[in-house]
Amino acid sequence: MQLNKILLFVFLGSFSCLFSQVDSTEVKKDYGRIFGGFESNSQWYLNDKGRGIIQPEDPIRSNSYLFLNYQIKGWTAGVQVEAYEKNALLNYNPEFEGTNVATYFINYKSNKFDITAGYFYEQFGSGMLLRAWEDRALGINTALRGGRIIYRPSDNIRLTALYGQQRSGFNVSDGKIYGFDSDFQLTQLLKLEKSDLSFGLSYVGRDEAIDLAIENPQFDEITHGISGRVNYSYSSFYSNFEYNYKSKDAVLNRISNTLDENLIKDGNAVSLNLGYSKQGLGIDATLRRTENMTFLSERVPTVSGDNTSLNFNDKVLNFTPALTKQHHSNLANIYVYQAQAGFDFKDPRILKVGETGGQIDLFYEFAKDTKLGGKYGTKIAVNMASWYNLPGQYRLTPAEYKTDFFGVGTKYYSDYNLEVKKQLSEKWHTGFYYINQYYNKPWVEDGSSDVNTNIVTAEAVYNFTSNKSIRVEAEHMWADADFKNWAGGIVELNLNDKYSFYVWDIINYGNDDSSKQKHYYNFGGAYRINSTRIAMNYGRQRGGLVCVGGVCRFVPESTGFTLSINTAF
Structure with a gap:
């Protein structure tokens, strides 16, 4: 804490030095510029008798970030202050506590x-x-x-x-x-x-x-x-x-x-990316x-x-992100894959030290005014991803392993999906998605059984004007284990460049335990003006993994209000 305060004073003092240099060397005073932003994400956790959820001891929690930067000529200095009051949002790192100077820097370029x-x-x-x-x-x-x-x-x-x-x-x-x-x-x-x-x-x-x-x-x-x-x-x-x-x-x-x-071992990782791209066609592996x-x-x-x-x-x-397709479907994100890069010897049946696999993406656009393209063209995308444990010899006690470089072991996960996007007219845009997933829950997430799913999603967007539209989406998942079948839908309304609203719901109607056949609904909206965005919503959070760019964190089941403020200056 003391070091942070000392460095903050040094940071502020550097401003004075920079200003004094400008005053003494420039005929026309150049005071540089200050820029930064503020972001706050707050939640009010509520009781939910229908799911047996009791709000935490401090039900109102917030993560806030204020960052300021000062730039003059080749110099830039910055500081970020963070506040987690009274506590950070549920299941965030417990090291994020209270309010303090989080980061600071000075840069010359x-x-x-x-x-x-x-x-x-x-x-x-x-x-x-x-x-x-x-x-x-x-x-x-x-x-x-x-x-x-x-x-x-x-x-x-x-x-x-x-x-x-x-x-x-x-x-x-x-x-x-x-x-x-x-x-x-x-x-x-x-x-x-x-x-x-x-x-x-x-x-x-x-x-x-x-x-x-x-x-x-x-x-x-x-x-x-x-x-x-x-x-x-x-x-x-x-x-x-x-x-x-x-x-x-x-x-x-x-x-x-x-x-x-x-058990003293080295580690390694090898990756290969190949691709071909031209107008109307793309292949990436x-x-x-x-x-x-x-x-x-x-x-x-x-x-x-x-x-x-x-x-x-x-x-x-x-950084080891999961190399799988990042779906926008709520149901397709129930079973998401996390990269298995490390050593996990759970029991004699589950012994792993890494992963091997990959994904292939194919993009193709049928040209306009053709039989399959129609008046506006048709876009299709196919993605295939499969991931496996490393093949080799494994021993639990005393722990030992020797892997083979080529080949595959136990299958962790696969995701094969098809996406078709079609513009029907100047105002109507449609999309269809089919997703087949395999999720080895015992190996990836300590679950009781593996899961096979088939997901179908259809969406339509109608543009009233250039900045006013409505989007409707419906989706369904067939699953042979775990939570079993789900269904869901979304309605989004964009009134103009400032206002947007949405409502969505997914229901686990196929759960074998009827007491867990619950709705996970959510509704809210956002207001934008210049570089400021304010969003608020109310709803139920389904517990599980939340992923961004192939990296995930676990969130607990919760119900309540969320308020987000984001601005830049």
Whole structure:
């Protein structure tokens, strides 16, 4: 707390220095500019007798963020203050508590240099070794506090060096992070006319003292990570290959949340992306294999009640999103996949150390004024994703494994879907979606049985004017286990650029337990003016995983009001 206050005074003092420099050197005073924003997400949790939900002790909770930046010439300084009063929203990281200065930075940028001191965000390559980022909807902020230098000796070379400690709540983790990244563009050097070629190399090191309780450790205090990537494109074809390696370290057993000092393993991840795109046609395929690639800023996650910091995506250095289609359907998001990148030995039947699989996307547009395209054209999209455990030999006690690089093991998940979009007239737009999912709940989520689903969704949008429309959607899920069948619908009304309203409901009518055949309804609206948006809604939250961009957090069942305010200036 004291360090935050001192640095805040230094931050404010830097403004004075910058202003004094401007006063003494400029005939026409340039005071720079101040910009920033404010975001607040509040919930009032209510009792719901129909679902047996009792509101928490502090039923009104809020997450708020105020960020201010000052910029003059090549200098920028910023600070973010966060408030979680009286408490953070349910199932957010318990380290987010009270009101405090969360992040601060000062940055200088020129044609060749980009230098930052304080908190900063960074990503090397795809992020499989390092990604420091923020997503408030998921309660994630893994910024690094330290220093970063980016040097561009030419337009074709970018070099990055950094040092820091990862943010955790209003503090930082114990591990010290070192990093170096490089990007080289070879197109001009090799005088390539119809193609582009680049490659990059990365290094990330985590330095953390080994627990004194571990005698004669067979691993080092510093865990090294290296990565290489190549990007190549020619005409309408593009490709990317990346390999990541993590040096040997004691394996974290996520079930017991302890280090197995007798199981010392390295980790690796390899990904390949291939694609072809031209007008009216797109094909994209991504394959990935990860093994023991949990990379944390502290070897052992912090325990909080029945959760650990891993449950809140806290103290995670790398980024391993689920490579599956991100559906907008409420029912298609009941069974969502989370990437299985780490070591989980649950029992003799469920032993896993990673994942292998991929997804393929196909996009095609039937041209206008053709038999299948009609007057306005027809768009179709097909997505296929499948993910599996790594094949190999596994032993529970004492823990040991040896994987095979090729092949697949137990199936985790699959999602095969078809999307057809058709404009019927100047005012009518329609869409049809079919989704087939397989969800191995015992392996992915500690469930009792695997689930097969078939989901059908249809939507129609009618545009009254250029800024007034109504959207209607209906969907149904057939499931052979777990919650069984669902049905739902949505109505959205956009009156103009300022006002919008919606109402939706999904019902678990097929649940074998009739007491759980509940409606999950929600209705609300939003008001926009300039750069400010205010939204309010009332309804029931279905407990489960909420995902953004392939990264998820668990939310509990709840009922109540939600108020969101977001503005920029």
